[in-house]
Amino acid sequence: xxxxxxxxxxxxxxxxxxxxxxxxxxxxxxxxxxxxxxxxxxxxxxxxxxxxxxxxxxxxxxxxxxxxxxxxxxxxxxxxxxxxxxxxxxxxxxxxxxxxxxxxxxxxxxxxxxxxxxxxxxxxxxxxxx
Amino acid sequence: xxxxxxxxxxxxxxxxxxxxxxxxxxxxxxxxxxxxxxxxxxxxxxxxxxxxxxxxxxxxxxxxxxxxxxxxxxxxxxxxxxxxxxxxxxxxxxxxxxxxxxxxxxxxxxxxxxxxxxxxxxxxxxxxxxxxxxxxxxxxxxxxxxxxxxxxxxxxxxxxxxxxxxxxxxxxxxxxxxxxxxxxxxxxxxxxxxxxxxxxxxxxxxxxxxxxxxxxxxxxxxxxxxxxxxxxxxxxxxxxxxxxxxxxxxxxxxxxxxxxxxxxxxxxxxxxxxxxxxxxxxxxxxxxxxxxxxxxxxxxxxxxxxxxxxxxxxxxxxxxxxxxxxxxxxxxxxxxxxxxxxxxxxxxxxxxxxxxxxxxxxxxxxxxxxxxxxxxxxxxxxxxxxxxx
Numbered sequence: 001x002x003x004x005x006x007x008x009x010x011x012x013x014x015x016x017x018x019x020x021x022x023x024x025x026x027x028x029x030x031x032x033x034x035x036x037x038x039x040x041x042x043x044x045x046x047x048x049x050x051x052x053x054x055x056x057x058x059x060x061x062x063x064x065x066x067x068x069x070x071x072x073x074x075x076x077x078x079x080x081x082x083x084x085x086x087x088x089x090x091x092x093x094x095x096x097x098x099x100x101x102x103x104x105x106x107x108x109x110x111x112x113x114x115x116x117x118x119x120x121x122x123x124x125x126x127x128x129x130x
Numbered sequence: 131x132x133x134x135x136x137x138x139x140x141x142x143x144x145x146x147x148x149x150x151x152x153x154x155x156x157x158x159x160x161x162x163x164x165x166x167x168x169x170x171x172x173x174x175x176x177x178x179x180x181x182x183x184x185x186x187x188x189x190x191x192x193x194x195x196x197x198x199x200x201x202x203x204x205x206x207x208x209x210x211x212x213x214x215x216x217x218x219x220x221x222x223x224x225x226x227x228x229x230x231x232x233x234x235x236x237x238x239x240x241x242x243x244x245x246x247x248x249x250x251x252x253x254x255x256x257x258x259x260x261x262x263x264x265x266x267x268x269x270x271x272x273x274x275x276x277x278x279x280x281x282x283x284x285x286x287x288x289x290x291x292x293x294x295x296x297x298x299x300x301x302x303x304x305x306x307x308x309x310x311x312x313x314x315x316x317x318x319x320x321x322x323x324x325x326x327x328x329x330x331x332x333x334x335x336x337x338x339x340x341x342x343x344x345x346x347x348x349x350x351x352x353x354x355x356x357x358x359x360x361x362x363x364x365x366x367x368x369x370x371x372x373x374x375x376x377x378x379x380x381x382x383x384x385x386x387x388x389x390x391x392x393x394x395x396x397x398x399x400x401x402x403x404x405x406x407x408x409x410x411x412x413x414x415x416x417x418x419x420x421x422x423x424x425x426x427x428x429x430x431x432x433x434x435x436x437x438x439x440x441x442x443x444x445x446x447x448x449x450x451x452x453x454x455x456x457x458x459x460x461x462x463x464x465x466x467x468x469x470x471x472x473x474x475x476x477x478x479x480x481x482x483x484x485x486x487x488x489x490x491x492x493x494x495x496x497x498x499x500x501x502x503x504x505x506x507x508x509x510x511x512x513x514x515x516x517x518x519x
Contacts, residue, residue, distance in 0.1 A: 006268045036378035038265040044378035064279035064286070064383060067331040068270065076270035084279055084383065091379025094266045107286040123268055 141170030141349030179231030211502030239345025306456025363519025368399025387511030
């Protein structure tokens, strides 16, 4: 067992800094404008290396979800969930749903991102939008 | 009109153990290597090509080549996780055709049960320095969580039910009862699966594969040598390999690389899915096998729920005989990697050496497919098509 442990590498630090600041930024290609996630050194659409970190609106739609019923990490006592969210900017991100959980399928529900303290670090989470 | 053999699988061996507390990883590799060579009727001195993955102890192939005192002129350590070993079959055929080796040995072995990986409690095995790790791991996402998300979305898009998924396990348990080495030999029902504890909703405990020690090995050679040996001829006639990733966060998570690896293999073999008499399909979870089966064209996308229902994968009575050894769900899953065991049962079926209760009559054409990595995020699919020579 053990806790989840973020690893900070050069190309990811700006994203975690944006989370600290409460406004998630993703890599976007300066040549073709495509947002991408996870961060990567090259645009998967046009292979441009010209990249900027752009804040996102923080809104999206749940693409899929899971509820874990077993303990895998000391900082995630079961049951806990994870969701894949299709951001309005395009890419899918993985996060956790906080607040009220929908009845039935979660897929297609609109969410907005917020920022939560998780075991001493700040990370993003999704909440069902009104 | 089928194409000529790309190579011939002349040796195949599956380690009988599922728990190996008293053997080292190197010993397991040596045992499966010796077993496959004995099965072929060859010796270590015939081997001039070694193909292995990162489960091999030491630096790439060097330690095992040294321990076994092999005189090699070709090595290949292609690693696409569990699909590596079917890619090794393809690469062995290519190396043989190019004159780089004559007898290729492929091994897989390990002992995850002894190393604490049997309880799912270790952190995921991915290298924390891989670029995508920290964008899933901090949210508590475990390997099976991604598969659960694929299953949830498959259910959402196509109406696939937990009961339909359960039929995959039910079919393989019917096969496993005849396999004396299988980790789980008990026949289960749909009710048993859906009433087993939820692990990662919608995956129940019985939707998940076993964790076992052990391994397996294959020997691939050229036609002249194969025909000089006293074994039924198993001809490789088509191969495909296809990585599938997130494409920057835009890929469909219920699709897999099997569509492309399958199409490549079918084209090379000049056969269609309808021609296939037996299929070995990687089954880390029930949903894993279902996605591959539809992406390999055994049914339309989204219709796999109906295809597997009512014993659809049971040999003899179903629509397609799949994983007649019991698969990863019941038989074994050495090193948490699937490709090797998939090839082994396909070879048995082509040779007519599967258990009589599950042997496909006159099985002249078989397919094996594996996924390495994880569906939904990043994986590689590999396909081989085998014909009786």
